[in-house]
Amino acid sequence: MGALARSTTRYPMLEPRFKYTRAFCTEEEIALAERAQQFVEQEIMPYRHDLEGGWHRDEKLALSTLHRLYAKCADLGLTKSNLPEKYGGLGLSPVVRQMINEELSRGDIGLATMVGKIHWIVSFMLAAKRDDLLQEFAPRLVGADAWTACVAITEPAGGANLEDPALEYRTVRTIARLEGDEYVLNGHKIWPGPAGPAYRFQSEHLKGHLGYWTVATTDPNLGEEGIGLFYVPPDAPGLTFSSPYEKMGFSWTDENVDIWYENVRIPKRYRIDTQPGEGARIVRGYVIGLGRLAGAARLTGLSQATLEIVLGWAQQREIAGTPMRERSMFAGMLGEMFRAIDLSRQYYLSVTWQVMHPELYGPPWSHEMIAKFSAARSFAGDTAEMVTNRAMEMMGSMGYAYESHVEKYMRDFKIVKMWLGGAQRDRLDIAQGLYGPFRWAGFDEWLATQQARA
Numbered sequence: 001m002g003a004l005a006r007s008t009t010r011y012p013m014l015e016p017r018f019k020y021t022r023a024f025c026t027e028e029e030i031a032l033a034e035r036a037q038q039f040v041e042q043e044i045m046p047y048r049h050d051l052e053g054g055w056h057r058d059e060k061l062a063l064s065t066l067h068r069l070y071a072k073c074a075d076l077g078l079t080k081s082n083l084p085e086k087y088g089g090l091g092l093s094p095v096v097r098q099m100i101n102e103e104l105s106r107g108d109i110g111l112a113t114m115v116g117k118i119h120w121i122v123s124f125m126l127a128a129k130r131d132d133l134l135q136e137f138a139p140r141l142v143g144a145d146a147w148t149a150c151v152a153i154t155e156p157a158g159g160a161n162l163e164d165p166a167l168e169y170r171t172v173r174t175i176a177r178l179e180g181d182e183y184v185l186n187g188h189k190i191w192p193g194p195a196g197p198a199y200r201f202q203s204e205h206l207k208g209h210l211g212y213w214t215v216a217t218t219d220p221n222l223g224e225e226g227i228g229l230f231y232v233p234p235d236a237p238g239l240t241f242s243s244p245y246e247k248m249g250f251s252w253t254d255e256n257v258d259i260w261y262e263n264v265r266i267p268k269r270y271r272i273d274t275q276p277g278e279g280a281r282i283v284r285g286y287v288i289g290l291g292r293l294a295g296a297a298r299l300t301g302l303s304q305a306t307l308e309i310v311l312g313w314a315q316q317r318e319i320a321g322t323p324m325r326e327r328s329m330f331a332g333m334l335g336e337m338f339r340a341i342d343l344s345r346q347y348y349l350s351v352t353w354q355v356m357h358p359e360l361y362g363p364p365w366s367h368e369m370i371a372k373f374s375a376a377r378s379f380a381g382d383t384a385e386m387v388t389n390r391a392m393e394m395m396g397s398m399g400y401a402y403e404s405h406v407e408k409y410m411r412d413f414k415i416v417k418m419w420l421g422g423a424q425r426d427r428l429d430i431a432q433g434l435y436g437p438f439r440w441a442g443f444d445e446w447l448a449t450q451q452a453r454a
C-alpha cells in the first residue's frame with residue numbers, strides 16, 4: 001500500500017495563468033483563481049477521502065471534515081462571491097466564479113456543489129430583484145458563520161418532466177395555495193440536498209440550514225403562469241424528511257432526502273417571483289439553465305484533477321522499460337484527455353461570458369441559451385466519463401484502488417451529468433434551441449389524463 005505518492009510535477013498548460021482565456025477575464029480574476037487553486041492544494045487535497053469518511057465511510061469523520069472545509073470556504077468568501085457588494089458580498093463576475101468553481105471541484109466536486117447552492121439561491125433573489133429578501137438573508141451570508149441551503153425541484157413522478165419545456169410545468173404536484181397573506185404548500189419532493197432535520201447541519205463549524213427554495217405551482221393547469229419559487233424556512237411546521245439516500249458518490253457532501261410538505265405555511269413575500277410569468281423564467285433560466293452551466297465548470301475541474309493523477313502515474317510507471325507517457329498509444333490517450341478538458345473549459349467560459357451579455361445573446365431562459373448550457377454540461381459530462389474511464393484503464397488495478405482517487409472521481413462525476421434532467425434531456429434541449437420546443441405524439445392526450453388526476 002502507499003505505492004501511489006501524489007505527483008508534485010506541475011504542468012503549465014493546466015495552470016490558471018495558461019488555461020483561463022483572457023478574452024473572458026482579467027489578470028485580477030486569474031489571480032483569484034490562483035488563490036483558489038492554492039487553497040485547494042493546501043486545505044482540500046489532503047482531506048479528499050475524509051470527506052466521505054475514508055474507505056470505511058466513517059460518518060463522524062465525513063461530517064466533521066465537510067463542515068470544517070466548508071467553513072474554510074465560507075471564510076475565504078467563496079459562499080458570498082455572487083452577492084453584490086451593497087449587501088456585503090464580493091460581487092464577483094460569473095466568469096471568475098466559474099473559474100473558482102472549477103478549481104474547487106479539482107479538490108472535491110461535492111464540496112464545490114455545496115458552496116454553489118448558496119450562489120444558486122442568491123441568483124434567484126437577484127433575478128427577481130428581491131432587495132427585501134437579499135437584505136433579510138445578507139447578514140447570514142456575509143457573517144462569520146457558515147450556513148448551507150437547498151433547492152427542491154424533483155418530484156416522484158419524474159425529475160426530467162419538470163425540466164421539459166413542452167410540459168410547461170403541468171406535471172408539478174407540489175401545490176402552493178394562496179390564503180390571505182400566506183401560501184400553504186402541500187407536496188412531495190425527492191432527492192433535494194443538502195436536506196434533513198436541522199440538527200444534521202449544526203456543528204462546531206456549521207451554523208445551520210437556511211432552508212428550502214422550493215419549485216411549486218399555484219395550479220398545474222395554469223402551466224407556466226402557475227409555476228413559482230417559494231422559500232420555506234428549515235423549521236417550518238409541516239415539513240418532514242426521510243432518512244438520507246445511500247448512494248454511489250456525494251456521500252455526505254450532498255445529503256439527499258425526501259421532503260414532505262403538509263400544509264406548510266409561509267408568508268406571501270416568500271414567493272420569490274412577483275411578476276406574471278417570472279416564476280417560469282427563473283426556474284427555466286436560473287434554476288435549471290445556470291445550474292447546468294455551473295455543472296459544466298465542476299465537471300471540468302474534476303476531469304483535470306483526474307488527468308493530473310494519471311499524468312503523474314504515466315511519468316513514473318514503466319511499460320517494458322519505457323515510461324508509459326513516452327509510448328505513443330498512452331501519449332495519444334493523454335493528449336485526447338487534455339483536448340476534451342480544454343474544449344469543455346473554453347466552451348463553458350465562452351457561454352458564461354455570453355450570459356453576462358444578454359443584450360447580445362438573450363436572457364438565460366431563452367431556448368438558445370438553455371441549449372448552450374445543456375451543450376456545456378453534457379460535453380463536460382461526456383469528457384469526465386471518458387477521462388475517468390481512460391485514466392483508470394491506464395492505471396490498471398491501481399486506478400481501481402481507493403488510494404488512487406480516480407475511482408472516487410469516477411463515482412462522483414456521474415450524478416453531475418445526470419441531475420437537472422440528465423444527459424438525454426440536455427441533448428433534447430440542444431435540439432429545441434435549434435428549432436423550438438416539440439411535443440411527443442400522444443402528448444396532449446396524456447397531459448389531459450394528468451390534468452384530470454391533478
Ligand SMILES: Cc1cc2nc3c(=O)[nH]c(=O)nc-3n(C[C@H](O)[C@H](O)[C@H](O)COP(=O)(O)OP(=O)(O)OC[C@H]3O[C@@H](n4cnc5c(N)ncnc54)[C@H](O)[C@@H]3O)c2cc1C
Pocket residue numbers: 151152153154157158159160161164190191192193194247250254256415418419420421422423424425426428
Ligand atoms: C446526489 C444527487 C443530488 C441531487 N440534488 C438534487 C437537488 O438538490 N434538488 C432536486 O430537486 N433534485 C436533486 N436531485 C435529483 C435529480 O436532479 C433528478 O434525479 C434528475 O433530474 C433526474 O430525474 P429522475 O431521477 O426522476 O429521472 P427521470 O425523470 O425518470 O429520467 C430518467 C432518464 O430518462 C431521461 N428522460 C426523462 N424524460 C425524458 C424525455 N422526455 N426525453 C428523453 N429522455 C428523458 C432522463 O434524461 C434520464 O436519463 C439529486 C439527485 C442526486 C442523486
